Amino acid sequence: MSSTRVLILGTLLDGPLNGYQVRRQLEMMGADIWANVAYGSIYHGLSKMADEGLLDVVESGKGGKTVYALSDDGRFEFYRLLMPFWYEIKPIVDPFQVALTFMDRLGKPDLLAAVRGRKEQLQMAIAMTERALGSKQRHGAPRHIDENLKLNIGMLKAQLEWCEDAVQKVEDDELP
Known part of the structure; x- marks a missing residue:
């Protein structure tokens, strides 16, 4: 569909x-x-x-x-x-999962740099999306449209939490 x-x-x-x-x-x-x-x-x-x-x-x-x-x-x-x-619950196709699949192919410094870089990108995306909350209504969108943004923020925050945990695990040699 x-x-x-x-x-x-x-x-x-x-x-x-x-x-x-x-x-x-x-x-x-x-x-x-x-x-x-x-x-x-x-x-x-x-x-x-x-x-x-x-x-x-x-x-x-x-x-x-x-x-x-x-x-x-x-x-x-x-x-x-x-x-x-x-x-229907369907998988969310995200290229980041491809990167996770091959995290063991990167050296520790590269992996740490990549995860830290992703954390920064996620933090910026969360901030930008939070700023967008409510702005669509000023242009005529119904208020429930913000629910898409809130869901997106929740998914970004979940990924950010994973990255924060992953940095510690890589530093402690628990990952990959």
Whole structure:
């Protein structure tokens, strides 16, 4: 199931939009960060879902912008795809886990430098994300959008905690 597909369909629940407006709505929600939405895929997705009958073209040609509206089939498809997201636990694919897999291939100084460097990056990411809390509402996003940021902060903090523990273990020759 494509998250981008659900995001596009869900964005159109509030009414017809063109591709640029869909993109702006997703940016306002921060989907570029937490959902890894490739914005070029929005336009392709809109066209494909219109071909599938999930979207209706309500306006075409004005300035080259096509306006799409959710069809009844599209509304059904949105809920059909959305509900499993609430119940399915799927692994989070993170390249950092690849690095962890091969931590034994690094010498102690390099490993310590890498983990300490990651700690600094995590601390900056946490601070930046915490500063973003509440800012989306000033641009019209619903307040529950902050819950994505709070979840992201929690995951970053968990990784930071692991890094702090790992530094001590590497220094004490308990890792790798």
